[in-house]
């Protein structure tokens with residue numbers, strides 16, 4: 001069947017998992033077990049099927065199982081539309097993770113073209129009230145799901161900005177050193193902005209297109225000060241004109257790294273940051289689902305969804321609505337919760353994993369549900 005899902009997943013020496021081998025079908029995966037059993041570790045492994053640092057933003061070294069800490073490996077059979085890929089992801093001796101697709105060395109960016117992965121984790125409960133960085137990251141992950149090349153633009157921009165910031169810190173005043181870096185930043189920066197804007201349009205359309213139990217969010221990009229020059233030439237001019245100001249600050253003060261994602265609970269007209277905790281969470285769920293709907297239409301399949309402890313925070317009605325939506329979309333959503341009863345409404349629409357801790361080692365059993 002067409003879609004996007006893992007039909008096999010193995011973990012070796014990945015955090016608390018010494019070895020796990022799972023045979024899966026396209027249905028959602030409900031993972032249950034006590035605190036500390038290794039549930040989040042399991043979906044963190046799945047999050048590495050997309051570019052970036054995964055859902056904990058950990059280094060590859062931190063993911064190696066202690067005390068050995070030699071390295072780890074994840075393999076998966078990934079069904080992506082009408083193709084099936086064998087994916088290997090591993091890290092040795094704390095080095096950056098490596099990827100092989102169908103036996104050939106590949107980049108994380110190449111993985112981003114065949115897999116799309118989105119997640120909600122408990123730390124994102126504070127997304128609307130904390131700093132702009134977390135919101136930007138959330139936005140960029142959604143943007144990447146629509147435009148995998150977005151990851152490349154972000155990397156190019158950050159690399160050039162790091163070098164420019166080093167010049168600023170060293171109080172280099174000779175313009176020669178800046179010109180090429182600012183041109184790279186302007187080109188990547190304008191691309192980043194355009195990709196983000198396009199993602200917001202897709203999300204708005206997808207939210208408008210379906211009646212759901214989750215409240216729609218109106219989203220808008222805001223700049224910390226002034227306006228973001230949207231055209232590469234304008235951004236390049238703004239960077240070169242801002243050099244003296246940036247020299248004083250010791251860093252770059254204009255560009256897409258200063259963009260914030262502003263959200264409003266549409267039905268009430270209340271800014272997301274002023275909403276209740278439950279409402280803030282519901283807005284995130286709403287956006288993830290809208291993103292999944294848009295991808296189902298555009299890419300041809302909904303993304304892999306990783307929902308860590310989302311079920312426990314929703315009331316029974318919204319929980320049932322979430323499950324219905326996930327099943328209607330046909331998404332392989334990986335969901336965690338402490339007990340099987342949290343997934344009762346799913347019944348045999350899902351497959352179940354029970355994770356337990358045995359003296360510091362996670363054991364995973366494929367079982368029935370509640």
Ligand SMILES: Nc1ncnc2c1ncn2[C@@H]1O[C@H](COP(=O)(O)OP(=O)(O)OP(=O)(O)O)[C@@H](O)[C@H]1O
Nearest residue numbers: 015016035036037038039040041062063064065066
């Ligand atoms: N690199 C590592 N090597 C070995 N164990 C690790 C490593 N990193 C984390 N752990 C352990 O993995 C265990 C399980 O963590 P995990 O976050 O997956 O639990 P969980 O099942 O999601 O629990 P909760 O319900 O509390 O969220 C923790 O006890 C943690 O100490």
Ligand SMILES: [Mg+2]
Nearest residue numbers: 039040308336
């Ligand atoms: Mg957890």
